Structure formats: structure tokens, C-alpha cells
Amino acid sequence: MKKLRGQIVIDKILDTAERLFYEQGYCNTGINQVIEEADIAKASLYKHFESKTDLLVAYLQRFHERWFGRLEAFVHNEPNPKNKLLAVIDYHRERQQIREFGGCPFIKANEEAGATDPRVRAEIQRAKLRVKAFIAELVAQSGHKRILADDELTQLLFLAVEGGVVEASIFKQTNDLEFAKDILQKLI
């Protein structure tokens, strides 16, 4: 089945927006740069997206789905239930290395444009809640030592990853995430 012409344009726009919004930031990226690097006309962009904020929301939604799908695949590639917990950290570390320590796209968008439109924050919250719920499932099936209760271990892993990704973006390294993994290993 051939891809529709409209879908190709939309994909080019979202691909470019994703790259630029992440690497430069939403505020520091102009619509003109998006259309130029996406190699499409300005009218085409505004045909598919009503405003720049709409483009941000669409990018966050698409990224959310794709990113979470990769997380699930990465984690469930590891059969051992305790290692699945460690894999959550590994995934974040790997992604940060690939994306050159740009930090979390959702946190980035929240700090930059979280107040501009309720849909932006809603999308960010949805992504965070989904990760936490996913971790909770993994914890429940991990058979950990119970030094901490299930919900406590869930919370701790979640916060450690969030913090670790932030430090990756500040210090341009993943030492904090690796350290978090060592600690987690002691607690499960």
C-alpha cells in the first residue's frame, strides 16, 4: 500500500519538529526553520497544524507512543523479572547516550511550554503516569526482597530515573543513571 501524499508531508513536518524541538528547544525553534529543514511549504504546515502549539502537542503525542513502545520492547526482551527493573534504567541510559544527553523531551517541553496550553501539560502528565504504571507492573512481578513495599520501590525507581535523566541533561553523562542501577540492584 502506497503512502498517501499528505501523510508524507505530515511525517516530514513531525520528524523535523521532533528533532529541532528536542535539540534546540521549542522556543528557540521558529516555524520558518521547521518548514525549511522539512523541505515543505509554509501553507502545507498550516494546513495540517493550526498553530505552533498544535505542532508541539502532535509531536509529543507521536513521540510518546513511539518511545513507550520501544521501552516495552526493550524491557520485555529481558526475561528475568528483576532484570526487567534494571532494564528500565538501561533503556533511559541508552536513549540519553543516543540523543546526546538532551534530557527528557517531556520535562523539556514542560519547563518551556507547560503553561502555554493545557493540552501540552496533559500530554506530558499522561506520559509520566504511563511510565509509572508500567514500572508498578514490573515491580509487582519482580519478586524483589521486600526491603521496600511495592509502591515504594515503584516510586523510588521512577524518581531515580527522572532525576538521572535530568542530571544527564545537565552534566552530559549517564553516571547518575548507572549509579542508580547499582543502588537498585541492592534493593531488589
Added chain:
Amino acid sequence: MKKLRGQIVIDKILDTAERLFYEQGYCNTGINQVIEEADIAKASLYKHFESKTDLLVAYLQRFHERWFGRLEAFVHNEPNPKNKLLAVIDYHRERQQIREFGGCPFIKANEEAGATDPRVRAEIQRAKLRVKAFIAELVAQSGHKRILADDELTQLLFLAVEGGVVEASIFKQTNDLEFAKDILQKLI
């Protein structure tokens, strides 16, 4: 001793920049809004600060000193060495409530302008390293249970606070920080 006229102007500028950069973000705040709300002339601003980035750096530096001073005072107000660790979380929770869950000014600045000037990121790194070193001191003197080693406990508390503050900014609450406190209590 009377305050110099120049210092009054500088203070008004920094007070206003601090408020606006934090509440609206650096990118979303124009120089014109700063001078208007600070009630000073534009030429005065550019006499004291060479550029908008310079103003950002100056604001971060001043905030860093003040904020860290308050943290130390808050923590050492608590005599019990284990409670000092919990006080680190309490301080962050309290500050987030006061500042209406705006998140961490340094993380905010990093996501928004970390790449614009090396001095910006340097100031942010300096602030984070100082907090971590402070926590390390507290851990060393806490007499904790040693479920984790000193450096591990330090790292965990640091990351939990970083993560907790980020969640405060995303979900506009401090449940995550309170939860982190409960968990920490079990580990010390």
C-alpha cells in the same frame, strides 16, 4: 549605611528577572517586560548587564547563593542528624509550595538556555554539585542503618529530590516528594 543608587537599580532588575524568568520562563520573558515591571529605564539595564544572557547568569548566581543559604539554615535548624536528611526533602517541598510548583530554577534554565552560553550551564552544574556535596556531609554524620553505603544513600536522596521537584512542576503537587520522604525514613 545608605544603599547606593546603582545597587537599588541592580536589585530591582534582578528581583524582577528572577520572578519573571521563573514564572514565565527565560524565553517567554522579554527585556521590555523586565524593564517595565522593574520600573527602570532600558539604558540602565544595559549599563549593568551586557546582554539578556548576562542577566540570566547573574540571576542564577544570586539565586544560587540565597537559596543554598536558606537550605543550610533550614536543615541545621533540625538538631537530629537523621532528621537533617529528611529536612532536605522538607525544604524542597516547602519551596515548591511557596513558588507554586514552578520546579527547579536551575533545571528550568538548563532546559531552556543551557546551550546558549557555557556560563549558564556552568552555574547550573555548580549549584547541583554543591547540593550533592551538602547531602554527602549530612549522610556521613547521620548514623544511618547502612542498608546502603554512604555514597549510595547520598546519590539516592539527591536523585529522589531532583525527580520529586520535577514531578512537582509537572503535576503541581508535592506528593512525590512526600512519598520520597517516607521511603527515605525506611532506609536510614
Added chain:
DNA sequence: AAATAAATAGACAAATCTGTCTATTTATTA
């Protein structure tokens, strides 16, 4: 009181921003 320094208001430049619109060309569909 005279001389010096600093703050003021506001015009201005030059660039950039988002978003609209027109006229033309390129695909797709019937």
C-alpha cells in the same frame, strides 16, 4: 553651589516571529 555621575523616557534599527494569502504547479482520481 558647581561639577560629576547616573538614571530616565523613548525613539530607533534590524532582525525575527507567527500566521495569512495568492497564484502556480504538481499529483491523484474519475
Added chain:
DNA sequence: TAATAAATAGACAGATTTGTCTATTTATTT
């Protein structure tokens, strides 16, 4: 092949951006 739909280039509007400059007024200092 004819009719329909979509993408294109690019001009344009109107607002906003950072930063400069001038002329004037207000403090401070000698």
C-alpha cells in the same frame, strides 16, 4: 484525458525581539 485536490514558493502583515543612542532630568560628590 478532464476534473479535483493538494503541495509549492513567496510576498505580506503585524507584532515582537534584543540592543543602541540621544537628550533630559535627577542624584551625588567635591
